[in-house]
Amino acid sequence: MNEDNFIQIKNLKMVYENGYQAISDISFTVKKGELVCLLGPSGCGKTTTLNMVAGLLNPTGGDILVDGKSVLNVAPKDRNIGYVFQNYALYPHMTVLQNVMFPMTVGKNKKSKEEAKQIAERFMRLTHIEEYANQKPGKLSGGQQQRVSIARALVQQPKILLMDEPLSNLDARLRLKIREEIRALVKKVGITTLFVTHDQEEALSIGDKIILFNEGVIQQDAASYEIYLNPANQFVANFIGNPVVDNFNVEVSDGKVIGDGFEIPISAFDSDRFKKNLTDGVYTLSLRPENVFPVDNQADGFFTCKIDDIELIGRERILKFTINGLGQRSLVKVEANVEPSDEVCFGLNLDRAFIFDNNGERIY
Ligand SMILES: Nc1ncnc2c1ncn2[C@@H]1O[C@H](COP(=O)(O)OP(=O)(O)OP(=O)(O)O)[C@@H](O)[C@H]1O
Ligand SMILES: [Mg+2]
Numbered sequence: 001m002n003e004d005n006f007i008q009i010k011n012l013k014m015v016y017e018n019g020y021q022a023i024s025d026i027s028f029t030v031k032k033g034e035l036v037c038l039l040g041p042s043g044c045g046k047t048t049t050l051n052m053v054a055g056l057l058n059p060t061g062g063d064i065l066v067d068g069k070s071v072l073n074v075a076p077k078d079r080n081i082g083y084v085f086q087n088y089a090l091y092p093h094m095t096v097l098q099n100v101m102f103p104m105t106v107g108k109n110k111k112s113k114e115e116a117k118q119i120a121e122r123f124m125r126l127t128h129i130e131e132y133a134n135q136k137p138g139k140l141s142g143g144q145q146q147r148v149s150i151a152r153a154l155v156q157q158p159k160i161l162l163m164d165e166p167l168s169n170l171d172a173r174l175r176l177k178i179r180e181e182i183r184a185l186v187k188k189v190g191i192t193t194l195f196v197t198h199d200q201e202e203a204l205s206i207g208d209k210i211i212l213f214n215e216g217v218i219q220q221d222a223a224s225y226e227i228y229l230n231p232a233n234q235f236v237a238n239f240i241g242n243p244v245v246d247n248f249n250v251e252v253s254d255g256k257v258i259g260d261g262f263e264i265p266i267s268a269f270d271s272d273r274f275k276k277n278l279t280d281g282v283y284t285l286s287l288r289p290e291n292v293f294p295v296d297n298q299a300d301g302f303f304t305c306k307i308d309d310i311e312l313i314g315r316e317r318i319l320k321f322t323i324n325g326l327g328q329r330s331l332v333k334v335e336a337n338v339e340p341s342d343e344v345c346f347g348l349n350l351d352r353a354f355i356f357d358n359n360g361e362r363i364y
Contacts, residue, residue: 002068006032006192007053007160013061014048014216022048023216025062035186035193037203040213041239046196049213050162053194055079066159077107079160082153082191086165088145090137090152097133100124100151109156116155123151126185143174150182154189161186161193167202179206200240204228212236228288229352234360237286243318245354246292246330248285252278257285257355261323262303269364270351276363283363284356289318291349292332301345310340319344 007030014023051057055076104116127147220232231237311318355364
């Protein structure tokens with residue numbers, strides 16, 4: 001078996017009956033035991049992709065291989081896949097224990113009642129729901145119900161676990177807690193997992209790698225830190241990170257990158273990081289907020305401007321400003337003691353900056 005290519009998605013396409021092309025032509029691989037996040041805005045094709053892997057939807061092109069073999073002609077129930085849905089989909093008239101046991105009481109892998117109960121109890125312990133065994137799901141909180149549906153998806157000990165926005169009905173604090181639990185659980189069980197979310201922060205924290213979609217096309221397929229530090233294009237840079245990336249409209253001419261209220265000689269950029277020649281024209285200079293920072297000495301800065309507003313987040317301050325009072329508002333995360341309406345001189349960490357052309361293609 002090839003552990004690095006456990007799941008292979010090859011030139012997969014999905015055109016719905018009404019002619020809408022939801023997935024254009026995507027290819028990616030998932031290693032055995034890997035936890036991969038499918039990330040992207042609403043409507044980008046995440047659920048469509050999961051449904052094709054599960055066999056609930058037949059692709060209109062391409063192939064899906066598991067363990068080296070095409071699964072396109074394998075019925076969903078024989079694909080050995082566990083699926084956790086956003087809305088839990090539990091049976092309301094059954095107890096928690098009966099819900100978790102259910103997959104083991106039907107079909108060709110039916111187990112004896114005693115064995116099914118033992119396995120169910122093991123997974124209920126792993127997901128911390130054993131104390132609710134005899135309650136009906138309707139009496140449980142959202143987080144508890146989602147744990148039940150995770151336990152139910154795992155009892156068959158499937159080869160692959162699919163989770164479609166499993167945390168989106170939970171409050172913020174519980175989401176943090178359960179996403180840690182899910183990561184610990186899938187690593188402990190060692191199951192290969194595709195986890196869908198539209199929340200970039202969730203994806204950065206839970207995934208071994210992220211596959212970022214937009215409009216049915218993969219924008220980038222990379223580890224979390226790579227996708228954050230080295231975005232493939234403007235869409236990726238804008239989608240990943242909180243606070244969002246600061247984008248400055250700039251014009252390149254005369255060996256300078258000229259923005260509204262600042263000028264940077266091209267020589268200040270790291271020449272090794274140019275992916276292409278920076279020809280004269282109009283571009284976007286993008287910096288993550290931590291790479292724009294207040295400096296004491298004007299000589300170390302690139303521009304000075306007035307702070308419009310300050311947001312306190314714990315011990316960090318988010319400074320909000322617009323250079324020359326025009327253009328897009330920028331955000332900077334600092335711990336320094338700055339007051340609203342202060343004039344602040346800002347330095348830029350150009351080694352961590354990005355430059356994109358008008359098509360969103362990365363130049364630097
Ligand atoms: N049965 C269908 N017929 C036609 N178009 C569909 C069908 N199902 C989904 N679509 C369209 O395909 C696109 C992708 O849908 P999909 O459900 O995969 O998106 P998603 O990334 O899961 O979005 P969300 O984050 O909102 O769940 C959307 O534009 C959607 O409207
Ligand atoms: Mg969806």
